Amino acid sequence: MDLGLVVYAMNLAAIYALMAVGISILWSSVGVINMAHGATFAVSGYAAWIFTGAMKPVIAGAFGTSAMATLALAGALVASALIAGALCGLVIYLLAFLPIHDKPNFQVRALIITLGLNIATVQTLLWYFGPRNQGLPKIFGFGRWEVLGTRIRYDQAGTIIGATLIMALTLAWLRYSRKGLEVRAMMQNAEGAAYSGISRQATALPVLMLTGALAGMAAALLSQTIFVSPTSGTIPLVKGLTIALLGGLGSVSGALIAALLVGFLEAIIGAVPFLGQRYVLFGTFIFIIAVLVIRPRGIGGLLDDTRE
Template sequence: MDLNLIIYALNLAAIYSLMAIGISLLWSSVGMINMAHGATFVVSGYSTFIASGWLVPILKASLAGTAFYTPVLVFSLTSVALLSGAIFGAIIYLIAFLPLHDKPNFAIRSLIATLAINIATVQFLLWSFGPRQKALPKLFGFGRIDFLDFSIRYDQAATIIGTLLLVGFMLLWFRNSRIGLEIRAMMQNPEGAALSGISIRRRALPVMMLTGSLAGMAAILLSQTSFFSPTAGALPLIKGLTIALLGGLGSVAGAMLGALIIGILEVITGEISFLGQRYVLLIQFVFIVIVLIIRPRGLGGLLDETRK
């Protein structure tokens, strides 16, 4: 097998894990399935698109040719994507979490509400931008890094490193900060948390913004290799959801492992001649169904058991 395929698989795994972790984390801390994750993905893609339309000429005029051009562009557009994802996360919080969180059947009702947000956003974008596909500027250039036997495209390297950095930073923050502690307390015993002065209404906001910015990151990374349209969020949403299920809802490590497996599976299926690209989705899905039939709680449960 070609070593570059490993890089390709890692690249896919990175993007999938960004989507899956966002869904998984939100389920475990707040108890809602965010169906508007795909909408967040598209919204941050489009806001990056608009921002790049503004920024690229300005930057080209002032910094073209200098060494600063790429870092400044990457930094500014990434922060636009993260910020817009976070803002959209806050909007989901206002519409689907705040009015619903202490009502009966919160899990199902928030799922429905976020689904509605997803539909509305996609249709709104269709209305205002039209169904035409858009291409975001290539942020990282077209070069390759040759390293041992690997030949890594810049955007692949940036995807893998960026994802690792973002997820690592997030996990670190979650483990060490006060908000992370309070969120874990909230997950385990909501009433006890309320008696410790932890308000779920206040603590859910940063989590939603964080998961939103993860979707934003996924959007900017995926748009390096593919085009963007208002309906582009559906497939990442479904893949993120199924991978989150595969990893066991609520388990971040499981989601990462699941993303890695699915990424490798996708690459292998694409390589086998009699299967090819068109069976990728089907095989992934069948694989996930089989794993879930054997282990209804996904891979996350498996990890917990081996740890014991």
């Protein structure tokens, strides 16, 4: 296999993993299928676009056109996307979790509310900004590296490294912090966690903000490759959701494996001459359906069974 293809696949897998892990963590700890993840993605992209647009003259005034300027711009972009994503998480917490988390049919209703939020947000963006694509500043530059005879674009390398870094940080937070322990306890057994004094409300807020920030990070990274538009969140949402399901909802490791699988699958389908880009979604869905029919609870489903 061509190394360029591997890099492309890793690039896709990195973005998908950011979305899928967010959806998966949220589902297993709080019990919300977050359909507003796509809206979070789009809002973060727009927030980064507006903020960097506003900051550009300031940064140019302070640093000129040195490497520091690019660094500052990168910092502003990532920070604004992360903060916007976390704020979206807060909104979802206030609308889709807090009012109904102790009411009947919580899971279905949370799904419906987040779905409604997604539609409303996307339509508002469409109405306000129009359907035009907006390009974000390229924080990784335009160059490419020569590695082992293939060229790797800076944005691809940056995306893979950035996503891996963020993912590692998230997993470390889950593994080593006190709050992470509480979240993991909720993932294992929500009722048991409640009995041992872990507050659902107090745990849901950081989880929602964290997953929102993950979506924001995905938006910041993907905007290096493609443009930002109101509907740009839909495909990552559908992909993230399918990958989270493929990995077995609630299993972080399953989601990571599934993201890699789907990333490679898409890269390969896109590269095969007689299939091409138009069949990518088609092929992915057929693959996922096949896997689900064989393994009804996804790749990480085995964990689920042993837990029960």
